[in-house]
Amino acid sequence: MSSKYVALTDELNDYVVAHRSNVNDPVLTALRAETENLGEISEMAISIYQGAVLSFIVSIIGVKWAVEVGTFTGTSSISIARALLPGGKLICFDQDFRWTSIARRYWQKAGVQDRIDLRLGNARDLLPRFRPTQQLDFVFIDADKESYDVYYEALLPSVRTGGLIVFDNMLRGGQVIDPVQKHMTATRAINQMNRKLASDDRVDSILLPIADGLHMCRKRRSII
Template structure:
């Protein structure tokens, strides 16, 4: 769903930083070989993630939902020299695809892949985070958030993707639509939670930036 015209979206992308060549290759191969390529962050959102990461300059990043690793590499651009990025996904079929591109990047040794249930894996990481990106199953967004907030360093940032859910957050809620129901609750939680300050950006499918106070 386009919240602004496609022409205007293209203009914003054209007047933002260019997509790095490695990410352009990943973008192309994802569209050629992988199901649901619209899940990929893409050029504009990728540059937003990169910019936020560079501004934060994190030592520790957590990503929940790897898909083909596009956003992972965007976030890695801001890592400190000795920093680490832990990314979690439950789709083992994409593991080797992700690793191929991670190994082509300059952050190959800093990116740690984890395969399985994020709610089970996160407590085993034994670290605090400066930056977290949530882009996984919507029904668990609140569960991920509640687990992550106590693990954030003060001033750390949580970025949440797909919070506008193709505009469904403005439509009448269907009785069996659990994902939209959870996202409505999640958006309300981020707005009202005194532990964070939040801004919801109408970028692509909605991107919320929440800073831990």
């Protein structure tokens, strides 16, 4: 039987990336260029295509209240904020002043600055004490991999039934199945998280092979 998936080559990925709405995005393209000037660290940024995927998901489910953990220079936050319902808000957590200063400038250029509230500091300290005034419709987690479970447990009680939590880098460039690299600390944490989410009866979960792996969890019911 032929396999029921397509392994992406660079050419096929270029084809995928080129065939979507609003493919020309001057703000995110300029942000990409400025981020690349930071050097190797720029690899932390999500792609513009992945940003479009986030915008699409946020639009489909109708999001007013959102949280992001791991903002860096702002690609994902702009993508989420643009797709919020009128009057919506995105609260961003990041500990780095320099990178989020770049994000702030691009929030202005994208016209989403009024929809974003940045909380600067260590999310491991901030999130367990975070009490949002509204139930959350959408959460995007893209910070230190070893802390994903802390962020998940801190935020899940504030997510509405049917709300989504999306985790990035859940394939770790394939390291999750590499016999040696799967034992490295961050990859071990991601493997544990993938296993936990797949069997967590508080959520419906699905691991999607988009970008570096998006694990999406839909909350099943309110937790008392």
